[in-house]
Amino acid sequence: MKSPSRLITFRISHYCEKVRWALDRTGFPYVEECHLPPLHRLKTTPLGGSSVPVLVTEAQIFTDSGEILRHLDTMAPPHLKLYPDSPVLRQETEALEAQFNHQLGVLTRQWGYFYALENRGVMKKLWCEGVPTWEKLLFPVMFPFARYLVHSSYNVYYESAVAAYHRIQCIFKMVGDRLSDGRKYLVGDCFSAADLAFASLSAPGLVPPEYGGRFPELNQLPNEMVEQIQILRETVAGNYALRLYQEDRYGKCTAEVCQ
Template sequence: MSNTNALTLYTINMSHYSEKIRWLLDYEGIPYVEQALTPAIHTLPMLLKGGRGQTTVPLVQRGSKRVQDSPRIVDWLAQEYGPLKSLPAESLDEIIAIQRRFDAIGKGVARYLYLPGFAHKALILDIWTQFATPWESRIVRAGYPIIKPMFKLKLKINTKHVAIAEQRIDAEIKWLEARIKQGRYLVGDSLTIADITAASLLAPLACPEEHPIYGTSEFREKMAGVAKLWADSPALQWVRDIYAAHRGQIWQVMPNAA
């Protein structure tokens, strides 16, 4: 019999929005089981489970309750498992506003890295199939010539949108640099969901060594190599510092394959 109180987190290994919720759960000590989905194969299960016309991860499920979309998940976790130390009531509005601004650049970050990343088919396929069953791996590898253009279309991975993404990321990096001059944490004097959101959504650019995908030398060179203009910025150094100080070990328990 399944345990209806158990929390399942559906993710994709490379997803930075998934990392945001994984980090929040780890930081708050909320027990969960991670179910890692294979890109492309994730589409139908997430569409059906989410019930919102969206195919995105992360999604959490407890019994028959399913919540998709990271800010909605944060709200639901606070309601069900709160009070959360990463969401202090006295600064809630400010924290949520910062969460919103970094959530808004997540897709741009993915767009920015995938444009050059797609030149490295073997790396992309290895990452995409890390948790794939043998048949999923065969489908994704054989279907790559179709999946890749569909993915590029869906995520608007083209030079025009990548240029817009670069400007937006740059603006947020500058905002972050000004903010961290005021203190180590974005709000107050301890880690909040504002820091977790900013650090996890910028992590694919900052490549903290704690992250099992972004921290590899191959990812750094082939995907994040384009982010040279920010590589040594105080903002991305802050991301690495926050990971080093607060992230702990990612995947203490390896995710289940779907």
């Protein structure tokens, strides 16, 4: 038997959640290896990756979430494929996935970290989830440096968080408009990488209970952030993402639904 692949992550990361969801959905065997930022670089840099997720298989190393999903799709059974067979629908799926990767995921990370980084206790729980004991012990020393890196690398400041939330709302409106004709999924008649990418990368703004990583409880978050989460949850796009989590996150999809 082949050994399970290694998935190197931050447990909280929504990009890691995107890959984790795809792995769980397709039944691809893996072991998740969580690390404390920026100590993950000790693992990812030798493998050719700068950040997470990184998927290490016996044959190949993948350092990009889109690349990982396309690899998993080649091994998925027909009713669990993430990309349509139709060239037109596949192109549409990949375009939406790329938009969510490069825009939505960046914005929800920027907005979410602005609030979360102010609470050291919350960040300890989020960043230390599943990491080796020695990394947990280093959290008090690493946290100020890691927080500085997040602020500078992701441009996490009040003004940028306000702008990010506005742009998140614009993307949610675009998705809601797309769903306004009554369709169940973003592309075609079945769940695809576009749906998975939107649901997972919007998760910091919705805090779905079924999230495969770890989020704080709403009562641990600032009131302003909770109010903004509630606004997003009540949109058409927010309801759609929460439905996807409820219906598909843990393998409830059937051949009748996905064919």
